[in-house]
Amino acid sequence: MAFLWFARRSSLPSVPPHGYSLRRRLIATTVGSSVIAGLVSTAIVLAIAWKETNETFDDTLEEGAKLVLALGEDAAGGPARADADRGRQGATMGLDYQIVSREGVVLRRGEDAPKQPFVDPGSKDDTFYDTRVDGEWWRVYVRRHKALGFSVQIGQEWDDRSALLRDGLAALAWPLAALWAVLGLVNWWLVRRQLAPLDRMAQGLAAKSPSDLSPVRDDSQAREVQSVVTALNRLLARLSQALEGERRFTADAAHELRTPLAALASRIQVMQRSYAADMDSAMAPALAADLQRLREDVARSTALVENLLQLARLDPQSADAVATDRIDMQALLDDVVRMCAAAAKGRRIMVSVTCDVVTMAGHYDWLFSALRNLLDNAIRYGREGGRVEVSASHRGGTIEIAVRDDGPGVASADLDHLTQRFFRVLGTGTQGSGLGLSIAARVAELHGGTLTFGKGLDGVGLGVVLTIPVKTAG
Incomplete structure (x- = not known):
């Protein structure tokens, strides 16, 4: 019928x-x-x-x-x-x-x-x-x-x-x-x-990003629809307050931890110098080794706090609100390599840079943080005495920034979990916070791009590609 x-x-x-x-x-x-x-x-x-x-x-x-x-x-x-x-x-x-x-x-x-x-x-x-x-x-x-x-x-x-x-x-x-x-x-x-108001409300909810907890617009005169929208907006408001409180706590805790960790690192450094001057003591070599391990632990804790603070700043942001500038790509990559030069030298890893992109629109500090984490991971988990290549190139309507190493790589089963917070690949023998790739993925998302994983140099190792659409600064 x-x-x-x-x-x-x-x-x-x-x-x-x-x-x-x-x-x-x-x-x-x-x-x-x-x-x-x-x-x-x-x-x-x-x-x-x-x-x-x-x-x-x-x-x-x-x-x-x-x-x-x-x-x-x-x-x-x-x-x-x-x-x-x-x-x-x-x-x-x-x-x-x-x-x-x-x-x-x-x-x-x-x-x-x-x-x-x-x-x-x-x-x-x-x-x-x-x-x-x-x-x-x-x-x-x-x-x-x-x-x-x-x-x-x-x-x-x-x-x-x-x-x-x-x-x-x-x-x-x-x-x-x-x-x-x-x-x-x-x-x-x-x-x-x-039922058109319900369809419009569903479309409005579907268009929201995970970080958009703003109230749903109510353009219906129907009391039944208004009651649903009111209850939904109250739920979104409570959820927004809860998430905001969580972000504020994370940011405050990370900020408050930075000062005592910095003071502790300085005190350990002073103690190392004191024991280095007193080499006649039989206990000096053992104490020096313990202090060095303690200093490394403090450095890892400091890196973890910095990453938590960075995530706390990135989480409430939305892609529409990102303020972009015209970035000199060669200068950005050189700054990132310079920041990680000491770690690369400590592991005898040669870092090379290839840049075919003159400028791009983006948030400099966020991109710098993402690339520094990618390069730090490649140096930390790559092969000692190996190579790491940092490159930037045009691909269609996007810019691809890649960091590739020739290390042991990552098992295929773990690739999908690399951007999960605090996830770490077992058996690497290297300490880390498990937040670096999460930060890079969030930066890519805020720039409207993606973070993907593949093979590294010469078909081995790990290759991480940050793909960002080409757009004008604004």
Whole structure:
């Protein structure tokens, strides 16, 4: 039916596997109830029409009997025959008559009337009967002549009566079907229009980024939709407050830890110098080694705090709010390599730079932090005495900044987890915070780009590619 077709056409883009469409249910309910009401109303109308029609036909049978009774007084003693002329008169009324003697002989009959009496001649006078003759059901009225004793039996086939009902039903069928089709179309349009605020709200929610917890716009006058939007906005407000509190705590804790860690590193350095001056002590070499390990632990803690502080600053940012400048790519890469030069020298790793990009639009500090983490990881986890290559090149409408090493690389099963916070590959034997790649991925996201992983130099090692769309500074 038409309303089912419209229901299928109006399904939502995204429906849970075991859910249902509210739009479909509304259309099916309204149109289905209208169809049922229409069918019941039609049945009631037809029942009333059938009753009134039967009463009218019964009146016609009664009047016809009186007419035949008056015209057939001369037939009381005549032979039985079919009266064609009077049969035609009865046919004009859709009736068939019989004039039956007191003994049950049919004296006269209509052209289509049966040869035997419809009912027993001794049946009650002035009465209607339903009888079956020659395989057909008839509605028969009996009227007896008081003086002459003969009776008139006038009948009508039930099929003639029901044909009128069938014709009426056939005449109603197509208008009703057309009406229901129009009703389905109108209901589909009205339901779609009334549910449009929900669709707009869903689209607005789908367009939000994970960091966008701003209130959902409410442009509907429907109280039901307003209550949902109000409850949703309250939830978003509470979630925003909770996340803001978490970020503030992380930033404050990281900031407060920087000062004591810096003081502790300075004190350890002073102690190392003191013990270095007193080499005569038997305990001096052991203490110097312990102090060096303690200094390395403090350095790792300081790096962890710095990374946490950096993430706390990046998390609340959105890509639309990133202030970009025109960056000299060669200078950026040189600054990053210079920052990591001491670590590379300590592991005898040669770092080379290839830059085919003159300038790009981006946030300098964030890109510097991301690339420094990528290069630091390549030096830290690469092969001692190996190579690391830092490159920048154009690729279609993007700029690719890659850091590749020739170290042991990362197992394929771990590649998808590298950007998870605090995830570290086991078995490397190297300490780290597990936040460097998370920072790089977040910086790429804020610049509208991606961070991908692949093979490193000469088909070995790890290659990390930061891909950023080309855009103007703003």
